[in-house]
Amino acid sequence: MSSTDISINEEVHHAHEEHDHHHEQNFIEKYIFSQDHKTIAKQFLFTGIAWAFIGGFLSILFRLQLGWPEATFTFLEPILGGWIENGKLNPEFYLALVTMHGTIMVFFVLTAGLSGTFSNFLIPLQLGARDMASGFMNMLSFWIFFLSSIVLFSSLFISTGPAAGGWTVYPPLSALPEAIQGSGDGMTMWLIAMALFIVSQLLGGVNYITTIINLRTKGMSMTKMPLTIWAFFLTAILGLLAFPVLLSASLLLIFDRSFGTSFFLSDIYIAGQALTNTGGSPILFQHLFWFLGHPEVYIVIMPAMGLVSEVIATNSRKPIFGYRAMIGSLIGISVLSFVVWAHHMFVTGMNPFLGSVFMFLTLIIAVPSAVKVFNWIATLWRGNIRFTAAMMFAIGFVSLFISGGLTGIILGNSSLDIQLHDTYFVVAHFHLVMGAAAFFGMFCGVYHWFPKMFGRMMDEKLGAVHFWLTFIAVYLVFMPMHYLGIAGFPRRYYNWTGFETFNIFTDMNTFISISAILGFSAQFIFLFNFIYSIYRGRRASANPWHSNTLEWTTPALPGHGNWPGEIPAVYRWPYDYSKPGAAEDYIPQTVPFSQTASSNLPHERELE
Amino acid sequence: MFAAFTSAYIVRREEGNWLEFDLPSILLVNTAVIILSSVSMQLAHNAAKKDNLGTLKTMLLITLVLGIAFLVGQWYGWADLVQHNIYFGGTGSNPSGSFLYVLTGVHGFHLITGLIFVLIVFLSSLKYKVHSKNMLRIQLCTVYWHFLGGLWLYLYIFLRINH
Ligand code: HEM
Ligand SMILES: [Cu+2]
Numbered sequence: 058m059s060s061t062d063i064s065i066n067e068e069v070h071h072a073h074e075e076h077d078h079h080h081e082q083n084f085i086e087k088y089i090f091s092q093d094h095k096t097i098a099k100q101f102l103f104t105g106i107a108w109a110f111i112g113g114f115l116s117i118l119f120r121l122q123l124g125w126p127e128a129t130f131t132f133l134e135p136i137l138g139g140w141i142e143n144g145k146l147n148p149e150f151y152l153a154l155v156t157m158h159g160t161i162m163v164f165f166v167l168t169a170g171l172s173g174t175f176s177n178f179l180i181p182l183q184l185g186a187r188d189m190a191s192g193f194m195n196m197l198s199f200w201i202f203f204l205s206s207i208v209l210f211s212s213l214f215i216s217t218g219p220a221a222g223g224w225t226v227y228p229p230l231s232a233l234p235e236a237i238q239g240s241g242d243g244m245t246m247w248l249i250a251m252a253l254f255i256v257s258q259l260l261g262g263v264n265y266i267t268t269i270i271n272l273r274t275k276g277m278s279m280t281k282m283p284l285t286i287w288a289f290f291l292t293a294i295l296g297l298l299a300f301p302v303l304l305s306a307s308l309l310l311i312f313d314r315s316f317g318t319s320f321f322l323s324d325i326y327i328a329g330q331a332l333t334n335t336g337g338s339p340i341l342f343q344h345l346f347w348f349l350g351h352p353e354v355y356i357v358i359m360p361a362m363g364l365v366s367e368v369i370a371t372n373s374r375k376p377i378f379g380y381r382a383m384i385g386s387l388i389g390i391s392v393l394s395f396v397v398w399a400h401h402m403f404v405t406g407m408n409p410f411l412g413s414v415f416m417f418l419t420l421i422i423a424v425p426s427a428v429k430v431f432n433w434i435a436t437l438w439r440g441n442i443r444f445t446a447a448m449m450f451a452i453g454f455v456s457l458f459i460s461g462g463l464t465g466i467i468l469g470n471s472s473l474d475i476q477l478h479d480t481y482f483v484v485a486h487f488h489l490v491m492g493a494a495a496f497f498g499m500f501c502g503v504y505h506w507f508p509k510m511f512g513r514m515m516d517e518k519l520g521a522v523h524f525w526l527t528f529i530a531v532y533l534v535f536m537p538m539h540y541l542g543i544a545g546f547p548r549r550y551y552n553w554t555g556f557e558t559f560n561i562f563t564d565m566n567t568f569i570s571i572s573a574i575l576g577f578s579a580q581f582i583f584l585f586n587f588i589y590s591i592y593r594g595r596r597a598s599a600n601p602w603h604s605n606t607l608e609w610t611t612p613a614l615p616g617h618g619n620w621p622g623e624i625p626a627v628y629r630w631p632y633d634y635s636k637p638g639a640a641e642d643y644i645p646q647t648v649p650f651s652q653t654a655s656s657n658l659p660h661e662r663e664l665e
Numbered sequence: 666m667f668a669a670f671t672s673a674y675i676v677r678r679e680e681g682n683w684l685e686f687d688l689p690s691i692l693l694v695n696t697a698v699i700i701l702s703s704v705s706m707q708l709a710h711n712a713a714k715k716d717n718l719g720t721l722k723t724m725l726l727i728t729l730v731l732g733i734a735f736l737v738g739q740w741y742g743w744a745d746l747v748q749h750n751i752y753f754g755g756t757g758s759n760p761s762g763s764f765l766y767v768l769t770g771v772h773g774f775h776l777i778t779g780l781i782f783v784l785i786v787f788l789s790s791l792k793y794k795v796h797s798k799n800m801l802r803i804q805l806c807t808v809y810w811h812f813l814g815g816l817w818l819y820l821y822i823f824l825r826i827n828h
Binding site for chain 1: 763764767771
């Protein structure tokens with residue numbers, strides 16, 4: 058170990074010297090094929106935001122259909138063209154919309170947009186590194202992601218429409234082009250996009266992990282790292298273990314679709330014709346998919362948890378409550394997330410005993426989750442809370458995570474899930490706990506780190522308006538869905554007016570749709586604020602939030618190499634806020650104990 | 666190396682459910698071949714460490730040849746399967762057979778990447794660029810090659826037990 062450390066220090070030093078007489082980068086090197094982690098982070102952020110608006114727009118389209126099932130949508134013809142027939146949304150296109158919405162949001166926004174932005178931006182800055190371990194791989198990771206984005210985006214415009222088998226692409230529906238139009242070329246493009254996406258994630262993940270292990274500055278031991286870094290670290294590990302499984306599932310699906318194998322197909326009749334495939338098992342796909350799929354939901358939420366922990370501590374002006382417990386619970390969640398996947402499959406006819414095993418394991422996850430919630434609330438407790446926009450989103454995150462987590466415990470009971478599976482209850486659960494919460498984590502991150510990204514501040518008032526509208530809209534949209542779900546209202550149905558029982562929910566559906574439109578509109582406030590502030594925002598100081606972590610010791614707008622001089626060394630953990638006896642209410646990590654004699658605790662005296 | 670890591674995972678997860686099939690006997694020969702190639706690779710590595718450049722080149726060449734022999738052998742294995750009416754896809758194929766194709770195919774694909782790697786190292790050894798002070802490349806290559814060998818061994822034993 059010691060030998061590697063030495064060589065790394067040399068390398069860092071070397072990079073530093075190089076930096077001093079670095080040639081000016083040209084436009085392409087600087088902004089397009091950049092290898093600078095900050096630029097790559099911004100590229101991920103911009104692409105993520107673009108995807109979020111596309112994904113959100115698709116959801117508004119299908120909410121229109123659900124909210125006003127009898128209405129005619131001729132006014133959508135200019136956008137949707139042939140998908141509107143006689144003023145009616147084409148049912149298969151409805152399914153395609155739902156599928157693309159899910160795929161875009163889960164993978165392209167909340168995985169790539171969230172991890173891609175903040176892991177790239179914060180890992181080197183908070184660890185005290187000049188850049189990622191491999192800038193080239195990092196650049197490759199973004200551009201492969203971009204390519205994947207293009208493939209998925211173009212699939213929206215082909216004549217048979219994009220993939221339509223749901224974001225989980227279960228076969229046999231997704232395997233048989235005869236079954237539904239979207240399983241033709243659209244599905245092929247989905248699979249290509251996903252394969253590229255996975256490659257991009259693996260490249261990124263390897264980079265995050267190596268950087269965190271190898272490029273920490275002097276004094277930055279693993280237990281002095283901010284919780285954000287811990288979250289990114291474990292997220293990357295989850296991704297590295299989980300995504301290859303999705304790749305293998307996709308590969309088998311590709312074989313089934315294009316090479317006539319029957320991994321997932323057996324005894325199928327289409328239009329009275331028997332297919333030749335025998336011996337396959339569609340359940341096998343579900344196992345493979347959810348073995349990725351469940352860790353994936355934590356890949357989405359853990360970076361948000363990290364960002365929120367950091368923002369809550371900073372803006373409560375208090376040390377995070379239970380730093381080690383926070384790390385422990387992240388590790389606990391990571392490990393458990395690999396052994397609970399079958400809770401998505403309670404109704405696939407699995408052995409009830411197996412079901413109870415998975416139920417037991419699933420419910421255990423509630424423990425580390427609750428530890429985290431408890432610690433966030435304890436950190437807020439009697440803090441000097443500053444309600445910045447970032448802080449409001451962080452608190453909103455905690456609220457949504459609790460609301461959505463509680464319904465998770467209900468769904469985790471295999472007997473209750475028989476009633477609730479594939480109803481709007483599930484939709485409500487995961488949109489609160491994953492969708493909305495992760496989005497709030499992302500907003501919290503953008504508002505908080507915007508000054509470091511662009512050297513300017515975002516407008517706090519607009520931020521507050523954005524927060525309240527979004528927060529209220531999210532609850533107005535998803536709370537009623539619980540009732541729909543308990544009543545048995547199924548998800549992914551294009552039209553429910555044919556069912557007498559569900560007609561009483563017409564008003565509720567209209568209400569949900571109106572709230573969704575309200576929530577979506579509110580995002581344009583954010584978009585305006587974001588773009589306006591990049592050019593016209595108030596100039597930021599180097600450390601506008603009086604925060605302790607390393608990124609705030611860089612200049613207001615850090616250049617290539619992050620620190621103009623030497624990389625600072627680290628002496629203490631990142632959460633010395635409001636320490637009794639200290640001159641100010643924060644002590645950055647770079648301040649040695651010898652300079653803070655008045656506030657040192659007994660065991661810190663030795664370190665002076 | 667990391668690609669190798671993850672691919673191990675891919676292959677391992679694909680251990681799903683399969684039905685009966687007869688393994689082609691040539692797979693046993695191939696197994697022996699790949700083990701031998703691992704030995705020669707290790708010898709090449711040791712030779713490089715001792716700056717024994719002559720041996721290094723021969724051993725790398727032997728590894729290359731054995732690796733190609735393995736691939737050819739696998740190809741014959743597939744031909745054998747086809748003769749016994751076990752197909753990858755189409756009518757009459759069943760997943761147990763397809764799985765065999767996928768496992769060997771994915772492994773074969775990685776083996777090809779491994780061979781390319783060995784070839785690169787071999788070429789640079791011809792230019793005297795691999796020696797005790799420049800071990801990184803051959804070290805990575807050796808690790809990757811052993812990994813591929815071990816992976817095959819694992820697959821083979823796995824198939825034997827579960828066929
Ligand atoms: C307290 C912890 C949690 C428990 C016990 C839990 C349990 C469950 C169960 C049993 C289901 C399957 C419901 C069904 O399909 O019938 C489910 C669905 C889902 N959960 Fe959770 N969950 C928890 C937390 C989370 C978190 C933290 C996230 C994401 C960040 C999440 C995301 C999802 C998603 C995306 C689905 C739906 C997938 C789909 O069918 O499309 N859950 N959850
Ligand atoms: Cu799950």
